[in-house]
Amino acid sequence: MSADPSGAIRLAKLLAKRGVASRRKAEQLIVDGCVAVNGELVTHPATMVHPVNDRVNVNGVALPKAQDDAYYLFYKPKGCITTRTDPHGRKTVFDLLGKIPEVVQPIGRLDFDTEGALLLTNDGALAHALTHPSRKVPKRYLAKVYRTPSEKTLKLIESGKVFLEDGPVHNAKVRVVDTTDKTNAWVEITVTEGRNRLIRRLFQQVGHPVAKLRRESFGTISIRGLERGQARRLTADEVRRLRDLSQGIKPKKAGRVKRKAGFAVPRKKMRRTGRGQRKPKRG
16 A cells, blocks of 8 residues: 555554554544544544644643654563553553653563563554564463473474364464473473463463463564563664564564565575676576
8 A cells, every 4th residue: 555645644553653552552542532633533543644734632632742763672570561551550561661762562462470572662553563463473482381291282282273262273383392390391382373361271271281481582582681671672683673574574584685665575595606706596
């Protein structure tokens, strides 16, 4: 779809880009009648607005000013939630992040008892794409489970034949990485879905309840080198890899493509000639 020549964008996209909420929550705010454009309530998320010329308020408060795009990795500890506020008074990741100059939102979520890699950004379009089921962005977890799963159970998980109340689990990769002296095991599992409490429900279904759960990586971004509660900005290379993943490029090729006129163009493999020059490999 080509860009609107007037510079107008969808209202929900503008709210997400300004860090008000994720794209999905922004759409709900609009439907709930919380958003006004030029003094009039708007209830359709696809309403087109101009970021500069139109006045947009959310619950009577003007949108934050436009910011530079920001991308962070946070090592979420267990015992906190990923929303900005909590009616039950529990800690949120924003209580622990410290002073970040931009207004950012989590890409996806981690439940209260799960720790690990959490990406945050004010780039609503990228966040929306990375969490869309069609992109199949991998998330890798390390789970401590009760009793060591058998090879038969591991194959059952990978075959997509484990059925939960909201459907079967597809595209999972799983292996046992260690066992404990109490017959428990550490299991590495990679999934491409983002359903609520998916890993815990999956292992519960096959008879191996989860005692501890940590997300090791989101896409190609790992928490290696971070301590619990620490955050850092993503590098330009990491952001480039996430953009590739958001376009459906496989993780192994993410960040390794050339771009021309707004498109991702895979780099050709090269072979050396006798004079030291490099030419594309045939085939």
